[in-house]
Amino acid sequence: MNKLKSLTIPQQVFYLNKLYPDGSIQTFKGNIITWKGKLKSSPIGDLYDIKLTYKYKSSPNVYVTKPKPLPLFKNAKKLPHVYDHKEQQLCLYYPKYREWDSTQIIAKTILPWTIEWLYHYENWFLTGKWNGGGMHVNIKNKLI
């Protein structure tokens, strides 16, 4: 049985450069990537500065670095679907469902999901409703 292999750092970098040529990448010690770029939510939406960090075989972390802070819907106190409200670290998949692992191409999963997050964030800002679906975890539970 063929077991999928984890993508190497150079492979992840290759796809990031190919699919998002306007972004910039820095690699540290051969096993950590930092990608920075601008992503737009939708054709009539806004442009956001995004930072993605990835350590080989770990999970990618995505941050909205600009605007910071992101404006909130009227009475809301926190952003929806984030790991860290202050750092604006986005929550793009449910780890328990194994929706992402190191055999996947970051540029084909994480970045499109980021764009999608931005779209639903804008709608949430306007209507107060998050229509992107997803899971919530009670703040008392530990994150997986």
Next chain:
Amino acid sequence: MLQPYQRYEVNEIIETLAKNLDISESQHNAAIKSYQAVGNWLTKDDSELSQYNPTIAPQGSFIIGTIIQPIDPEGDIDLDIVCELKGKKIHWTQKDLKDLVGNQLIKHKTYNSLLDEEGRRCWTLKYRENSDSSEKYHMDILPAINTHGHSVILSKQLTNLESTDYKELLISITDKEKLPEYYIETNPLNWLQSNPFGYAKWFMVMANKYSGVKTKMFSFRNAVKPTPDYQTNKLPLQRVVQLLKRHRDIMFQDYNSEDKKEKPISCIITTLAAKAYSGEDNILDALYNVIYRMENFIESKYDYDLGREISWISNPVNENENFADRWALPNSKREKFFHEWVDKLKNDLDIFKKDFNRKDLHKRLKTSFGVDPVDRTFSQIATLRMEQTKNGVNKIDRELGLLGTVSTTSNTISNVKPHTFFGNE
């Protein structure tokens, strides 16, 4: 200048908004049940009308697909019904016919209590379903005589959009203010000739100028059935008229009650929009062009009684009828209000002339069309995007962002893989 994908996204929003302004399927079905019930009562065997085979049929916005929710959620939906007889007793005058219909309505315990003051041409029922307070109709029932022969011709005529002979659809109606004819005229050919079904057909011909791909479009054949199906696929002209009527409702909602009566009437809005529509294949272009062209179809005619020029908006199926006749009444603000309304439309839609984003659009649409339908629209589209991702058909462009399902292939466009957002809170 809107880029293609921006135009696509805006059109989706505007179309979804128009759908949210429409009546719901349950309102549609309840409306049918209600006029059928009234119709059954009017055509009962023991009614004096029964021997003339009266038919009850809706006309107006209900059949041309431009009906919208009332501005007040508790308000009445307007339903225009024609009660058409195939003939009459020779000695019946206009008044006799009008009274016969009125008397039959009075005989019904419930309708009697719902009957409003007698109108110039119609009887009005403030129709309420007993159990469900959400079913409220302002039902205008128009008694009429058909001298051409109804059922055989109506459906054939209305769906044969090639032939534009509207005269076969003329009906004779009563007019309380036409004196002394109302009391003495017994020949229906000398009565006021009206053509609500001819008008409906004219509108359908205009809407059908649509130059886009005609798959899954509104079916006029279906719309003129005795029990038409609820349809959600409508042509750009239909959606434009819905948006314009709603815009008018919102603009005039806070005017005092005297001024409110002088707001632009739906008949004028519908007629000018249809005249101005040139077959645009998307709602945004149709809306824009209609708004900028509408006023060009207002003519000017010399009125000998008044001794001056007055504005004239012809009934397209009866050139002698001026829909803007009340504009010429003394002290009327109608003409002024009409042009102010068009100016506001142009103002409200100038958002597309410069740079704007989703937030700007949301805000502008809310002030023009009301908060609830706009919020519902944005949420519905976002939910659709979520479902498209779930089904693996949602796409993004690396520069433009989330696109929904689009059928073009490009190396900047890729699929969004199904996933589940997560996180605290």
